[in-house]
Amino acid sequence: MPTIRFRSDVSSDSFWTRISGQRWSKHHYFVFVHTFMSYAMLHATRKTLSTVKPSLIETWTSNTTNPIFPTQQAAAEFLGVLDTGFLIAYAIGLYICGILGDNYNPRRLLAFGMMASSIVVLCFGYLTETFHVYSPMIYSFLWILNGFIQSVGWPVEVSIMGNWFGHNARGAVMGAWSSCASVGNIIGTLIASYTLFMGYQYAFLIACSLLFIYSFLVFFQLPSAPWEVNSEMVQEQVNEENLDDDELAERPPPIGFFRAWLLPGVIAYSLAYACLKLVNYGFFFWLPFYLHAGLHWPESYADSLSTWYDVGGIVAAVLAGAFSDHMRSRTPVVFIMLLMATVSLYVYAHSPASYNWNAFLLLVAGFFIGGPANMISSSITADLGKCEQLRGNAEALSTVTGIIDGTGSVGAALGQWFIPSVQHWFGWKAVFYGFIIMTLCTALCLTPVLWKEHKDRRIHRSDEVDALLQSDSDENPSDENVQEVRRRPTNSNV
Template sequence: MTLLRRIFAPAPAIPRLPDSEIPSKYQHYRWQILESTFIGYAVYYLVRNNLPVVGKEMSAELHYSYEMLGNILAATALSYGLGKFVMGILSDRSNPRVFMAFGLALTAIINVLFGASSDYSLQIVLWAVNGFVQGMGWPPCGRSLGHWFSIKERGTYFAIWNIAHNIGGGLVGMVAAQSALYFGWRSAFYIPAAIAAVGAVYLFLRLRDTPQSVGLPPIEDFKPEDYKDAKVDEDAERERTTYELLFKDVLSNPVLWLFASANFFVYIVRYGLLDWGPTYLKAAKGASLSDGGWSTLIYEFAGIISTLLMGWLSDRLGGRRGMVSLLCLLPISGSLAGIYMTPPGYLWLDLLFFSIIGFFIYPPVMLLGVAGLDFTSKKAVGTAAGFIGFFGYAGRTFEGKILGMLADGPGWNAVLLFLGGSLLGAILLLLFTWNLKPKQ
């Protein structure tokens, strides 16, 4: 246990660099942190969201029902939510360089084992463990960005970083689908695992811990024009105990509970279409394996521009992340209705509605996480992100189980109606966040 603590311990502060070097070094490291967390988290997606792309093909060969497939998705969603919470607490007391790289290496190994298995019970266990280990991805990113970017600019820079979700989530649709098309469905786990192994090495070589660990002042004190006059808030820089992180900074914060509850419903909508979109289009609309992969790519990539725009807008509105999130959810209802009413044979129209939903669903996904960081200490950003993420993936767990049962029973129209009801729940909760903004 002592050895593990030493391996994952936060990097110690080193003597501050000469004043003349601080501005240039700060900007260099800020972009290095943004780049490494961006690429690293995109690669995490390749070994997490590959199962839905080949779910139909795997189920056909192994004789799984939609409910059985839904059970695997539900197991990993629950374990990921729990992992995100637990790993969030641990990440606030760890060096993200080691923490994030180690997690990516572990999930690569698990993907290889899952792809080689044909046993249903073993696959549930493996994919649940994969979900838990995947919890080592988001929290260290939140910790890193929280230390290197200030509150007044978080919406913009988190929006840039958040595109990693779309890049990774979109590429996995094509990587997994093309791998399965040419080499069989098992290769949809082997090939992404190889990419993840390379990504783990990259993260260890490129990522860094706090500004103080490389001889720079904390972000609150970095002002290129007059940073020498700034005063360090020593309490704000003090490492928190686990008790303080969990009970004082997070669980006693009612604002975090509100954003977390809204996230529960947002994730049902997000993953309802991401997990089941390719299968739905193939089963209900007659799409091919390749067409199903395109739905994932379009859904993910559509959110890139909107995430940047809405992140910037939330900064301009003083950090009103809840307000912007609510406005983004409104157009999604019309697109869900459009998918519901579109008959088979109009795949282009279904893909258009998928792109509209992807365009508007990802800003709330990003902004609700940033809101959690805004309303807690920067030393607890991983814990806050894990807490909000736990609610999100509790929603995904619920979605994975319920939608599989609905697809096997009443049918796909019932699935779409359930997603519509979840969307309404998110809208009602976010009404209470309309004017909430953090203290700068």
């Protein structure tokens, strides 16, 4: 296991300074809060569809004069098609928006995406029900378009966070920040659970209204990088990152899309995230429906219970991120959590129909699944996009984020296509067994990275021993002293 490295050079200016090891100005707080809440609002509008699926199925099959689907199974399969279409468009958009985020102003791109998404969600969920426009073609077009538009959010926001927070802060800060998706899921779920008695369309109305309003705050108050503020802030980051003055004086040039794929660890983590995001988004899209249709609990009851999965992901993102800051690599933390995730999934597949047991087991499953997912998509991605090979000479954060999250969305899209059919033919336990297999595949994809890091540590320790032997032999070349040096314990962090 990697050696834990505790830092003793942290000042006591503030709570976040002590946690992250980096000084926070008012601009750091603005960036953290606005990026956190903006993506939470994006995810809340996305989560609304999964929370109102039973109401939509009821409306499409029995509450209209001309039902658009003959059976509830057909309606559920169409919802699976919507989720798949959303994720395919989302994946394609991530590759494109990742490049745009490194070439254009991230703040403007983000604000535009939030405004456009709020309008599309309003049309999809509120206007279609208000004017009784029930058309599979319209639903498909609007939700797929929403997937493409929302893809601007994650790569741009990770890029902004990576610009403001240094490597030593990324695990703790990015871990806490990456819980924005889970917080957004909780917000969307609570909005739906408290408005369903009025009609499912009001859940969409409230969620997209909040998103639209917050887009103005992002546009007018969010600084995308230190070089947009003043030279003093740039100098602070130069001092903390040990960079040259001219590396942060202006925005570095963007890296090419294909060159970004060749950065160390990008391909391995992209494939791993494709497997893991399938599992994470399987819970995201289908957990409320499973609790309602599989365990026969009321829809609002199932929505509230499903939030425990997101709570587990939030706790894991903060704790695992902070712990990984004190290690040479974050990969072992992710790998161990993935192995524990397979156990938690197996136990949950056989859980009793008890609220307390489900809440606890969802908390555990969210911890070991949502935690690694949040780490890969935030702090690990930021590390890869700011690796030593670039050293401030090129900007790759947004592009690398788009590659990893885009590849993950491809895997998630395939999963949403198969989940309804697997559930229909083999039952819900088969779905969870499939999740276990995909989690193991995630760990398998990270095995080469883990092995390479292990070899690098051995080479590093060997070089330290050789340097120590050479230094001691220069001072006293006697064989007796050389043998004594060979018996000395070594520390990989010397």
